[in-house]
Amino acid sequence: MGDDTTGGTGTEAPPDPGAVEAAAAAARGALQAAGSLEALEAARHAHLGRSSPLLVWRRSLGALDPDERRRVGLVLNDRRAELESLAEARAAELATEARAAQLAADALDLTEVTARWRPGHLHVVTQVREELEDVFVGMGYEIAEGPEAESDWHNFTALNMPPDHPARSAQDSFYLDLAGGASLLLRSQTSPVQVRLLERGQLPIYAVAPGRVYRRDTADARHLPVFHQIEGFVVDRGVTFADLVGTIDTFVRAIFGEGTRSRLRPAYFPFTEPSAEFEVTCTICGGEGCRTCGQVGWIELGGCGMVHPAVFQATGVDPEEWSGFAFGFGIDRLALMRHEVEDLRTFIENDVRFLRQL
Numbered sequence: 001m002g003d004d005t006t007g008g009t010g011t012e013a014p015p016d017p018g019a020v021e022a023a024a025a026a027a028r029g030a031l032q033a034a035g036s037l038e039a040l041e042a043a044r045h046a047h048l049g050r051s052s053p054l055l056v057w058r059r060s061l062g063a064l065d066p067d068e069r070r071r072v073g074l075v076l077n078d079r080r081a082e083l084e085s086l087a088e089a090r091a092a093e094l095a096t097e098a099r100a101a102q103l104a105a106d107a108l109d110l111t112e113v114t115a116r117w118r119p120g121h122l123h124v125v126t127q128v129r130e131e132l133e134d135v136f137v138g139m140g141y142e143i144a145e146g147p148e149a150e151s152d153w154h155n156f157t158a159l160n161m162p163p164d165h166p167a168r169s170a171q172d173s174f175y176l177d178l179a180g181g182a183s184l185l186l187r188s189q190t191s192p193v194q195v196r197l198l199e200r201g202q203l204p205i206y207a208v209a210p211g212r213v214y215r216r217d218t219a220d221a222r223h224l225p226v227f228h229q230i231e232g233f234v235v236d237r238g239v240t241f242a243d244l245v246g247t248i249d250t251f252v253r254a255i256f257g258e259g260t261r262s263r264l265r266p267a268y269f270p271f272t273e274p275s276a277e278f279e280v281t282c283t284i285c286g287g288e289g290c291r292t293c294g295q296v297g298w299i300e301l302g303g304c305g306m307v308h309p310a311v312f313q314a315t316g317v318d319p320e321e322w323s324g325f326a327f328g329f330g331i332d333r334l335a336l337m338r339h340e341v342e343d344l345r346t347f348i349e350n351d352v353r354f355l356r357q358l
C-alpha cells in the first residue's frame with residue numbers, strides 16, 4: 001500500500017492502479033478528518049507534499065514506456081487535482097468554523113445589562129417647556145426664538161431701558177468680549193424676542209418664546225446662573241388688559257389644573273405699562289397657607305403688563321393702531337413648584353436617582 005512509500009526516496013517503482021486509488025482514498029480520509037487548520041496542513045503535507053506517494057510516483061514515471069507513462073500520469077494528475085481542491089474546500093470549512101468559534105468565545109453576555117436597562121426620558125425642565133408650548137400652540141400662538149448671544153439694543157435699549165436706566169443694574173449680565181467691539185451679552189431675559197418679533201414687521205403677533213437666559217447669580221436653592229424663561233407676546237388691534245388677565249388664567253388652569261386660580265398685583269417693568277406680577281394659588285396647600293407659600297396661599301410666578309408705547313416706537317410700530325400685552329416667567333421655577341422640588345440645583349446636578357423620578 002501507499003504507507004511504505006510515504007517519505008520515499010523517489011526511486012520507487014511506478015504504481016499499479018490499485019495502489020494509486022488506495023493512496024488517494026487514504027489522502028481523502030486524512031484531509032476530511034482534519035479537525036483544525038494545523039491538522040489539515042499536516043495531512044496535506046503527508047499526502048500531497050513532495051515526499052507523498054502521489055508525488056514520488058510522479059517522479060518515477062520515466063521508467064514506463066510512453067503509453068503507460070501517459071496513462072498513469074493522467075491518473076496521478078487527476079487524483080492530485082481532486083485532492084488539492086478537497087484540501088482547499090476543507091480549509092475554507094475549517095476557517096469558517098474557527099471564526100464562528102472565535103465569535104462565540106468573544107461574545108459578551110449582555111443579559112444582565114439589558115435586564116437593568118431602562119428607557120430614558122426628557123429632562124423635567126424640557127417636559128414642562130414642551131407642555132407650555134402645547135398649551136399656547138393650542139391657543140393659536142406660534143413658537144418664536146431669538147439668539148442667546150443678544151445685542152444690547154434687543155436685550156435692553158429697545159425694551160425701554162436706555163444706558164442709564166436703573167433697571168439695568170438690577171440685572172447683572174454676562175457681557176461678551178468680542179473682537180470688533182460689537183456689544184453682545186448673554187441675554188438676561190427672553191423679552192428681547194418681543195423686539196425681534198416687532199422688528200419682523202408681521203402683525204398681529206401671537207407668540208411664545210421659551211429659552212435659556214443668563215444672569216450673574218450664584219446658584220442656590222432658588223437661583224441658577226443659567227435658567228429658562230418663557231415669554232408671551234401678543235400684539236393686535238384693540239388688545240386690552242382684560243385679554244391679558246384671561247390669557248394668564250387660562251394657561252395657569254391648563255398647566256396646574258382647573259382648581260388653580262391666578263391674580264395680578266401691581267409691579268414695575270420698564271417695557272410694560274401698566275405692569276403686574278401674577279401669582280397662582282399655592283400648589284402645595286391649594287391656597288390655605290403653608291410653609292412653601294409663606295402662609296399667604298399665593299405663589300408669584302412671573303411678570304406681565306401692557307406693551308409700553310416706547311417699545312412700539314423703538315421698533316417702528318404705531319402705538320395708536322396697535323396694542324398688546326406681554327408676560328414672562330421662569331420655566332425651572334414652574335417645574336420646581338409642580339414637582340415640589342426644594343432646590344433648583346438638583347435640576348442640573350445630573351443625579352439620575354433624582355431625574356428618574358420626574
Ligand code: DAH
Nearest residue numbers: 189191303304305326327328
Ligand atoms: N423679563 C422679565 C424678567 O426677566 C419678566 C417679564 C416681566 C416679562 C414682565 C414680561 C413682562 O414680558 O411683561 O424679569
